[in-house]
Amino acid sequence: MLNRQDNELLCRVGPGTAMGEMMRRYWHPVCTSAQLPHPDSPPLRVRLLGEDYVAFRDTQGRVGVMEELCMHRGASLALGRVEEGGLRCLYHGWKFDVSGVVLETPNHADPRYRERMKAPAFPVREEGGLVWAYVGPKELQPAFSRYAFMEAEPAHRTVLRINVGCNYLQLVEGGEDSSHVGVLHTNMARPGWKDDEFEPNPDVVNPAALTTNDLEPQLKIEETAFGFQYVALRRIGREGVKNARVVPFIVPYGRVIPASAFQFTVLEVPDDDTHTSTYIIVHGNAPVAQEKIIELLGLDDPRYYDRTTCAFTATWADAFGQNRERMLENWTGLRGVEVEDAAIALSQGPLYDRSKEHLVPADQAVMRVRRVLLDSVRRVMDGKPPVGVGVDLRGVGACDAELEDGGAWQALMPAHREAAAA
Ligand code: FES
Ligand SMILES: [Fe+2]
Structure with a gap:
């Protein structure tokens, strides 16, 4: 038997919870490789520890994992176009590469603006038929555990x-x-x-x-x-x-x-x-x-x-x-x-x-x-x-x-x- 308080502590995994903070210190599988079957395949909505992300495979086959909502004004990137080395938001066409570099901002084309920004993208590994991401504190990123x-x-x-x-x-x-x-x-x-x-x-x-x-x-x-x-x-x-x-x-x-x-x-x-x-x-x-x-x-x-x-x-x-x-x-x-x-x-x-x-x-x-x-x-x-x-x-x-x-x-x-x- 477990008291209610410990039960809650063990089970609640969202941002700000004690278990959620502990879990965020590990690499996690976010989807199977087969769910992003080929270059430029449709992006995938991913939910992990109570937060929403989008995973996509670019033209070169690299996988990116980003916060789901576009950094411009929050449209879901899971509706976006995957093309020519990046994921492009449908709403105003901002385009991001797998590491979060902002490649294009068509409604404000001055490159000096987009060069100052980085989209919220996370470290990704593709191993063993799974896509893994690390969404914890940057400075505490651990070694990737191999199975x-x-x-x-x-x-x-x-x-x-x-x-x-x-x-x-x-x-x-x-x-x-x-x-x-x-x-x-x-x-x-x-x-x-x-x-x-x-x-x-x-x-x-x-x-x-x-x-x-x-x-x-x-x-x-x-x-x-x-x-x-x-x-x-x-x-x-x-x-x-x-x-x-x-x-x-x-x-x-x-x-x-x-x-x-x-x-x-x-x-x-x-x-x-x-x-x-x-x-x-x-x-x-x-x-x-x-x-x-x-x-x-x-x-x-x-x-x-x-x-x-x-x-x-x-x-x-x-x-x-x-x-x-x-x-x-x-x-x-x-x-x-x-x-x-x-x-x-x-x-x-x-x-x-x-x-x-x-x-x-x-x-x-x-x-x-x-x-x-x-x-x-x-x-x-x-x-x-x-x-x-x-x-x-x-x-x-x-x-x-x-x-x-x-x-x-x-x-x-x-x-x-x-x-x-x-
Ligand atoms: S909300 Fe994505 S480009 Fe505007
Ligand atoms: Fe069983």
Whole structure:
């Protein structure tokens, strides 16, 4: 349980809030590369931490991220023309390049005027199929943290974005909650549950495919430079050995979840207090088909996911697509891993009040998420850098392995202890 005050502190991310100030100290994904598919493609409205931006790709393929409203008199640049090396406002034709240089001001053509100005553009990187921006204080811009998926061959990686209408922390907590996997994702985690028989799910791409049906994992947690790592230990029916699933929490909202042949990196980026862009990056040592991942996640029905806008469109209007007749064979009556996770997070409401919950030991990693986020906020308030900012994340991943009782679970992911600021 969390008191109301801490709940508000953790969940509110707009400008001027303590969490918002802490979050602004990191680089954030603002869209996928595929959302700006070619030079001079249409600009994209972007909402991040309660503020509005526009992203565009210029004639040379470079990406710019600027405040959405034109510095002249505030027309949305997302309606603008993208042409000849810049973004041009429709209203009076002012034109800007990706770094904010004012290239033209047709209604006041004297170059001495525009040379004195700079449009509000932000540092941008394009890495791993995502566009990243830094919108925090200029003088505190951190090193860019590289993730393992950025090192993967593009054919061995696929990137998805799903926009979900609830607070980021509900989605983060779901991701750091090992004990829900064997229950909410029962169909994939424990096929055969209906007949009380456990059969492992052979799908090497499915991160909900557990190797055991122990529903009461024992958790162990250790602090790391990027946040923490934890292990969920499950009985597998053999003396002296357990299944160990190691998952990291990367401050402020990242995790990696293991499938047997791929890793799922998930970033729950807050658009504002009640909207989140979930980025799922799947990578491994073999080709991965986006269509297969979309199906696995349950997003292959246009009623529930709009591939153009990336919106998760399931609502209470049809109970998120839940089919009660199907529930005789299917635990949730829902469609797939992400539909199950997103429907649960939405069912908690736009911003859940944690003062009413009742936690158990299986919720320890969830509690730890809150603690490390609150620590990070307090560090920023004290004039210190937030937790894990600028850390090299290339060695950070997840695993699902067997571990002898008493064995050092931390040895399963040795790079987690070595991760340090770049
Ligand atoms: S408002 Fe953009 S050019 Fe005038
Ligand atoms: Fe889940």
